[in-house]
Amino acid sequence: MASQENVGTTKKPWIMNAFAMTAPGHLAPGLWRHPSQQKQTLDHWVKLAKFLDENHFHGIFFADVLGIYDVYQSSNDAALSSGAQIPILQIDLLVSALAYATKNLSFGITASTTYEHPYALARKFSTLDQVTNGRVGWNIVTSYLESAAKSYGLEGNIEHDERYRIADEFMDVFYKLLEGSWQDSAVESDKKTGVWTNPDKVKKINHEGKYFKSAGPNLVDPSPQRTPFLLQAGASKAGKDFAAKHAEAMFLPGLVPAKTAKVVAETKALLRSIGRPEDSIKFIAGIFICVDETDEKAQAKFDDYLRYADTEGTAALFGGWTGTDLSTFTDDEDFAFSTKAPAIQSMIASWTETVPGTKDLKWTKKHVLEHLAISGAHPRAIGSPTTVADILERWVEEAGVDGFNINYAVTPDTFEDLVTFLWPELSKRGVLQENYAGSTMRENYLQDGEGPRARNWHPLRQYTWSG
Numbered sequence: 266m267a268s269q270e271n272v273g274t275t276k277k278p279w280i281m282n283a284f285a286m287t288a289p290g291h292l293a294p295g296l297w298r299h300p301s302q303q304k305q306t307l308d309h310w311v312k313l314a315k316f317l318d319e320n321h322f323h324g325i326f327f328a329d330v331l332g333i334y335d336v337y338q339s340s341n342d343a344a345l346s347s348g349a350q351i352p353i354l355q356i357d358l359l360v361s362a363l364a365y366a367t368k369n370l371s372f373g374i375t376a377s378t379t380y381e382h383p384y385a386l387a388r389k390f391s392t393l394d395q396v397t398n399g400r401v402g403w404n405i406v407t408s409y410l411e412s413a414a415k416s417y418g419l420e421g422n423i424e425h426d427e428r429y430r431i432a433d434e435f436m437d438v439f440y441k442l443l444e445g446s447w448q449d450s451a452v453e454s455d456k457k458t459g460v461w462t463n464p465d466k467v468k469k470i471n472h473e474g475k476y477f478k479s480a481g482p483n484l485v486d487p488s489p490q491r492t493p494f495l496l497q498a499g500a501s502k503a504g505k506d507f508a509a510k511h512a513e514a515m516f517l518p519g520l521v522p523a524k525t526a527k528v529v530a531e532t533k534a535l536l537r538s539i540g541r542p543e544d545s546i547k548f549i550a551g552i553f554i555c556v557d558e559t560d561e562k563a564q565a566k567f568d569d570y571l572r573y574a575d576t577e578g579t580a581a582l583f584g585g586w587t588g589t590d591l592s593t594f595t596d597d598e599d600f601a602f603s604t605k606a607p608a609i610q611s612m613i614a615s616w617t618e619t620v621p622g623t624k625d626l627k628w629t630k631k632h633v634l635e636h637l638a639i640s641g642a643h644p645r646a647i648g649s650p651t652t653v654a655d656i657l658e659r660w661v662e663e664a665g666v667d668g669f670n671i672n673y674a675v676t677p678d679t680f681e682d683l684v685t686f687l688w689p690e691l692s693k694r695g696v697l698q699e700n701y702a703g704s705t706m707r708e709n710y711l712q713d714g715e716g717p718r719a720r721n722w723h724p725l726r727q728y729t730w731s732g
Contacts, residue, residue: 267696278698279661279691280514280549280668282326282373283317283367283680287356290349291328292553292641292672294578296570297348302675307362313677314363317370320684321698323709324371324405325363326516326670327356328497330378331414336584337577338592341365347578355388364397371706372397373496378419379428383438385481390493391443391485399705399717400490405511407432410585429503429726436494436511441470443492446490448732462486466732492725494547494706500528509535510724514547514710516670520615520644522663525550529665541722547667547710548659553640554671554679556686559617560648567639570674574638576631583637589632600628609633611640619644626690641672650690658694 285306289297296302303309317325333351334344342353359374372394376386393401407428408414414422425433433569451466470481497508498516509532519525525548533543555570557563580591589609594600600609613628616636622693626632638647646656673679691697702709705717719725 276695277667279657279696280323280547280710281683281698282324282415282668283313283322283530284326284328284551284669284670284672285313285676286328286350287350287354287359288350290350290575291298291327292579292582293570293574293639293674294347294349294582294645295573296639296674299570299573299675301678303677304488305676307359308712309676310359311362313364313680314367316677316684317680320688321701322370322592322680323398323668323698324373324376324402324706327375329353329356329375329406330413330585331377331408332416334410334412334581334585334589335412336588337581338562338590338685343581344578346641347575347581349575349578349581356722357393360393360401362426364393364400369400369496369534369704369709371400371402371432371709373402373404373603374493375406375524376513377406377408378432379408379423380413381435383433383435383442383477384481384483387442387485391483391488392434394490394493395485395490396695401490401706402494402706402710404497405436405514406498412476425501426503429507431476432507433510434476434726437474438470438472438477438479440492440728441472441481442483443487444725445728445730446470447486448616448730449487450732452486485575490705490719491729492719494710497717505532505535508532508546509539509541511708512546513719513723514549517550517664517666518550518642519550519664520612521619522660524570524611524615525660525664525666531569545720545722548665549668549670550664551641551670552657552660553643553645553674554653554683554687555645555647555674556650556653556682558649558686560652563648563652567645567674571635574635576638579638580630581632582641583634586642591634594630596630600630600633606610614635617643640672643672650686653687654658654690657691661696663673 314325329647333341335341337343345414377541390403411422411482446468448466452462453460467482470479472479495512496514496516500518517525517528529548536545537545555563555567557566584590589622601613646653688697702712709718
């Protein structure tokens with residue numbers, strides 16, 4: 266199918282994802298107490314998926330963790346009591362139901378190369394790609410929580426760059442299984458000959474490497490995409506190197522456009538250096554949006570949300586993200602001048618630059634947590650449709666991103682507000698997806714009209730056994 270572009274403009278629609286987690290709180294601990302927050306049952310997620318599908322969101326991007334946030338106060342208590350990403354359901358077991366209820370919406374599923382095995386994960390994604398007709402993507406992570414490492418039987422986290430070396434070999438095994446162990450025409454299901462699968466069109470991969478050994482073949486025949494659409498989040502040097510080799514979309518950090526633009530520029534330079542087109546990764550920024558008819562109404566809505574925020578839960582999340590235990594700081598300590606919390610310095614600089622009234626603020630623990638509450642370490646866009654659209658447009662123009670992962674305060678309200686207030690403004694500007702570009706996640710995100718399989722420049726193509 267031809268690439269979708271809005272009529273009368275050369276702009277492609279921005280990628281707009283709902284950013285979610287199957288837990289009481291994702292980035293907004295405590296907001297489960299808000300009167301509008303629905304209980305996150307399967308019925309809730311199905312209804313939300315149908316709503317997102319009907320209103321042309323590209324996808325729903327599910328974050329995940331494999332451990333508990335226990336750095337703060339050296340305890341699980343704050344995370345558990347606030348519902349900060351715990352308890353958390355295993356999302357891949359829910360996706361089939363969401364896909365069955367929708368037609369076009371894609372599903373980004375987080376899975377860890379540190380704690381999965383490529384043979385088992387290949388089967389899982391092949392199955393999901395089959396039952397969703399190609400509407401799944403894999404958000405590739407290496408996992409960072411010490412609590413997860415210990416729960417999986419390790420003494421502690423594997424060193425950061427070593428995790429990426431493991432991930433790189435993981436991907437080779439994964440590609441060999443999904444791309445190289447079955448021909449497209451292997452399944453004949455011929456009642457006359459009595460042959461379901463032609464044995465000559467299936468082979469073992471017999472991978473033996475430093476970290477993995479797998480005979481194969483994959484247990485599932487080729488699905489619509491063969492390999493799921495590949496997303497990656499991580500801005501370290503190892504993370505950018507990994508993304509440049511493997512990712513088709515990259516989820517980016519940054520509280521201000523200039524810092525995200527730097528990651529985009531560095532990644533594009535890496536793409537050029539390895540012979541990939543510099544536009545072959547879609548860059549997606551995280552953001553929180555609170556929108557209403559006017560700036561004043563949107564701010565009042567956000568202030569109401571803040572009443573329910575649990576700062577202890579926020580401190581628990583921050584401890585997991587940075588390794589910094591905020592309980593070790595006094596209540597009146599000014600973090601802007603602290604040498605003990607380098608992870609906070611760039612955040613404070615970004616807030617001071619972008620949030621009115623914070624330039625002369627004393628950055629105590631209370632104020633730091635207030636600015637992390639609801640949106641986490643993501644920027645906020647609060648205001649009328651015009652105000653919010655202007656903020657998003659600035660991110661696209663200055664940071665060079667292709668779209669956004671939009672996290673919520675309460676669900677489904679946050680996403681319903683987007684459709685009610687923001688969607689008409691984005692449509693007017695010619696950047697809203699009005700129709701889906703294709704039937705698979707890869708087609709709808711890349712928007713290049715080249716079909717559901719990975720592009721020729723991707724390293725997995727060296728393994729593809731099309732037949």
